[in-house]
Amino acid sequence: MSGPQSPAGFASAADGATAHGSAAIDDPTCLCDDNWVKIRYEHADGSGVAGASYIVQTVTGDATGEVLAQGVTDGNGDAVATLPSGIEEVEFYFFDDPEGEPYEDPEARAPVEEPEEGFFARLWDDIAEAGDWVWGVIQGDFNEDASTSQIIARMILTMIPGIDQLADAQDIVNILYRLIWRREWDVPAHWILLVITLIGLIPTFGSLAKGILKMVLRRAGDIGALRSLYGVFNFFGIGNAHRWLKEFSRRLTGDILDWAVGELNRLLNRAAAYMDWAKTRLGGVTGWNARLNDGIARVGAFRGVATEKLREAATTLQRRLAQTLAAAMSRIGRGGTRNGKAHTVKQNVEAPPARVPRHPRTQDELDDLARDPSHGGRISRSSEAERDVGLGLEERGEVPGPIRRDPTGGAEFIDADGVEWDVKAYNSNFPNGFDPARVEEQLDLSRRLGENVMIDTRNISAADMNTLRQIVGDNGFGEIVRFWP
Amino acid sequence: MLTFSDRQFETFRDTARGRWVAARAPHLHATFAGHYGAHGVAADVLGPVIEAVAAWAQARGIRAEADVMRLSVVAASFGHRFWMDPRAASLVTGALDDAIPRSRVALTLVKAVKTWLETLWQGDDLTGFANRLTHAIRMGAPLERDTLQAVLPGHWRVLSDEDNARLLRWLVPRLPATLTERPSHALAATACALVHGTGWLSDPQYPRLQAIVTADDTPADLARGLHALYADVAGR
The missing domain is CATH 3.40.1350 (Trna Endonuclease; Chain: A, domain 1)
Structure with missing residues (x-):
């Protein structure tokens, strides 16, 4: 839905209205004032951002000043705004970028590769505590053999589609351990981490989305947070972050959350199927079935609360992202009028946090x-x-x-x-x-x-x-x- | 030195505004091409809508092209003459607060309407609304609070139960007698008012919808017509 009743359609059209500029609709004259300001908006590589919306206002320090001029940058990322006479200093900010190139994530949901030599050993070494959980489930009186470790490792890998770095595997196994085994359902941070990890698996923009959300989690409310979000966006090779971020924020509790919940259900279905299958194959081993039945029951209980908890987590993230986006003034520029050299705002590049912290903090x-x-x-x-x-x-x-x-x-x-x-x-x-x-x-x-x-x-x-x-x-x-x- | 009288200058102003409106109608139409196409609205029909918005804005000291265009987008969403919609009263009053510079009134109102729409359509869309409305019509559901809340639950998120009740007490008696005589048609007209604006029956942006709801049809025909229209909207 993209008509005027749709929030996205409405917002897009309202933002687009900026391009009509600040001249009066009923002014029959040409404004011949000689006061003006030249501003420029650049990508991180120094090239101009064409078609970005800007507002030039009186100096207030936040987005409440009298709007003196508004419009969009030209094809080179420049704009010359005509101003009333007598104004010698102004503030300006860019608040809506044109859409960039469609982004395809080459990392997210990459097919799971056959394990290379030594991979499982490294995986188990690094999965420390969560690994203990898995071993706790499967060990009991069971005597491990080579094929079993292969089964378990494969099960873990199959539960984690698109495993693109070991830290992701650690994160998701650790979180599931805490939520399924320890039933730490009342710890919001676990659900937030789970929803971020699941969103990271989205085929088209998973790694980008995950990087953005990690940054939001770490730096919401930080004065430089918005700049960091733009930087993370640019890190993935695209400019024009603002519109993408706004749209992403809007979709976070909609189709993106639906996708994450669906992915979790598929993951749990697979895990349950493995445990059922393991019961038939290994039923004769003392203690094995009881542990697997317990595991299946715990997964079932977890599923009963997961959707609602993930929705709450996504709503929290959406709120933090919206708070950060609202801080548009963190990029405010200030400059004198009639300056031959453009006042420039340049986007930055910033690598996303390497992994989600175990205990995220404001x-x-x-x-x-x-x-x-x-x-x-x-x-x-x-x-x-x-x-x-x-x-x-x-x-x-x-x-x-x-x-x-x-x-x-x-x-x-x-x-x-x-x-x-x-x-x-x-x-x-x-x-x-x-x-x-x-x-x-x-x-x-x-x-x-x-x-x-x-x-x-x-x-x-x-x-x-x-x-x-x-x-x-x-x-x-x-x-x-x-x-x- | 060439001088102009006030009257001459007003004429120039009117001419400039007329030119601006004429040029922006196709632009607004193109912005929501699918929507207007499905509703059977040509670009020139939007001229009077924008003209009315421009006059309302000018009377409140809002003259910048971008701002009037923003308000025209509000009119596309909330209905023509949105300022007369009682639901918009608090939004408009808030935006016109003395503490807000005139140059930020449109921006402020846009922000409020965006929040309204996000709340109204959270987890929902026009297709869902149309499906529930046509189902209610086919089931012969009465024009009452519970039916409307089931058809458009988001409206009970944006307004309290008490405010919705007050709105319905204001809205339903204003329906044309030809509609109130037919409960299904009255239900459709009221539900559409919650989505397209309380003045939608006289809004030039909805001629096809008006024809469907006011036609002397059976409830089944009404439901079919609405279903076809909203399917068309969703398909564009």
Whole structure:
């Protein structure tokens, strides 16, 4: 539906109206004022964006100023807007790009290839906790043989169409483990991650969509978030992001969500069929059928809630994306009039986040992690460094997440199990920046206080690192110490 | 120095506006070519619609071409003379708030109408509306709140139950007597008002729909006619 009753048809037509410009409909004269501003809108490669809608307004700092001129850029991405006399400084922004080239995603839903040599081993090595789940399901008293590991690995692969990078496999298996096995249905983040992962499998624009949504998840509300979204869009080789993003936002809770739910159902059907099939093949093995029946029941229960939960997750993402798009003023330009050189807004290029964080946070939550209660809640370079260490270890799964700041200031972080973590940073570049005796003394004190220790090794030399590992090993600190990176 | 009287200048203004309207009617028609084609509307029919919008806008200090075109798009969506539709009252009043510069009135109204449409059609579309309406007609469903809510559930998302009831109390008595005598036709006319604007029976943008709903047909013929029209709209 693209007529005037359709939201998309209406929005597109209303945006297109900008091209009619800001001259008065009943002005019989030609405006002969000599005041003007020249603006330019560029792709990341420096070429002009043709046909982009712009507004020139009085200086207010946000999108509420008096509109002085509006229109679209010419074929070279330039526009010269005539202005009333007396205006010496203006703000301008570009709010609607023309549609770009149709985008086809070469990565999403690529056919699953036959496993290469060593692939399964690497997969299992990397799937750590979620792998334990799968093994927990299938092991029991069952004696593994080569063909069985092949079956299970194939089952996992078949459940994940379009597996384009190992991180995706880790994400989806990890999420399904938490949702199906642990029944952590009340954790919104799990559903958000699942819907992002499923959308990433869309044949036409999956990788792009996934990159955009990861960025929205990480940086919604961030002043530079919109610029980042454009950057991610450009990373995939296309310009003219705004209209695509608006349309994507609109469809997120419609046909895109329907597709994701359908894909999940197909995935679960396949998994259930495998488990049924495994029962007939392996029914004689002690404990095997009971575990599979339990698995089938858990999958069934999960399916009962999945559609509604995924809808809620998609709505959350849509809201965050809309909030970010509404921040059009993050790209506002300001400049003087009658300037021979055009005021230029240039799109940027930004790689999408490599993978979805295990525990996504808003910018405020990230800021809170960097606030040091022992220093009046201030954020400093060192407290931000501590945050990096905590998040890094949480992301690697070495510290149970989500971590939070210790409000007492006694330790740096408290993990999901209630364990306190101190962060130590040593610097080999400073005199006495790494003193083995002091390090040993500090770690010993932490052990006696019942604290675990995260050690920031970014500024520790290779020689000091060897010494540090030796101190940890010789004193049995391995249980309480984690290194990052 | 050549000087013009106010009256001469007004004539020039009228001429300029007339030229602008004449030039923009084909543009609006082309923007929604499928829609207008299915509804049997030629480009020149849209001239008076845009003219009325332009006059309303000018009276409120809105004169920029882009803004008047935006308001014409609102008229295409919400109905000609949308400012007289009681449903639009709060949207129009909000956009005309003194705190909003005149140059942003159209942008503000467009944003409000977009939100309205998104809420109205969330998980739904015109084809679904037509299917439910024709089913209700075939089933002999009465013209009452429950029927209309089943036909267009989104309208109960954009307006509260109380506001919808108030709207229906205002709308139904204004239907022509020739329609109120036939419950199915009255139902169709009311349901279409919720989609195409409360003034749709006099809106030049819907001649084919008007012919179908006002024809002296049986409910079955009415349902067939509506089904054919909306299938045509969806197919273009």
